Amino acid sequence: MGCRVFDRDGREVGHVHDLVFRRIPPRRDGDPPRFDLIGLECGKQAIGDRLGYVRGTMAGPWPLPGLFRWLARRSLVAEWSDVASIERPRIILRKRREELAHSIDFIP
Template identity: 55%
Template sequence: MNAVDLIGCQVVDPHGRTVGRVHDLVFRRTDEGDGVLPRFELMALECGKAGVGDRLGFMREAMAGPWPLTVLFRWLSRHARVVEWSEVTRVGPRRIEIGKPRELVHRSIDVLPA
């Protein structure tokens, strides 16, 4: 499976309710590897409406930018969700199923383990 296969997929909870479409992937660098190339592990899928503000870091609590941009980007991404990869139960063509109800899915990547 390639990352491009996940981007744009619809994410649904166990009740068939839409969580959102995958717009970004969250990776963590691991110490494992062959010593030449770094290795990365998929941690989460970012779903819902988000965009450049999230990619610039405005959704993270530690970000302190110009307050109008912070407010704007947070408002635009108010329905965004972060689905931990460990919650994924099935990956099909253009559809990803998770084992957690939509209302229990995180709204920030800050809650992911380091």
């Protein structure tokens, strides 16, 4: 969290402001579920996504869903498999900025 992300051409994508996980169901009854890291959300705004306004089911109060979805259009998601290297505080990707999914379009 907070690391600066750069694409394969050295252009800055933004700061990591959220991690994207996929829930893996338990293998047996009584086992806890697992969560796999599948992406890094990069950009400036994250609070709306964390509160469930971007991909979740939050619907109100009235101005917030639209505002947070509009802000999320600028955030990008880099899939974990696209991370070429982590050199704290820098993360280098294998893709170009233009090849990354917008936060609002990313479906884990």
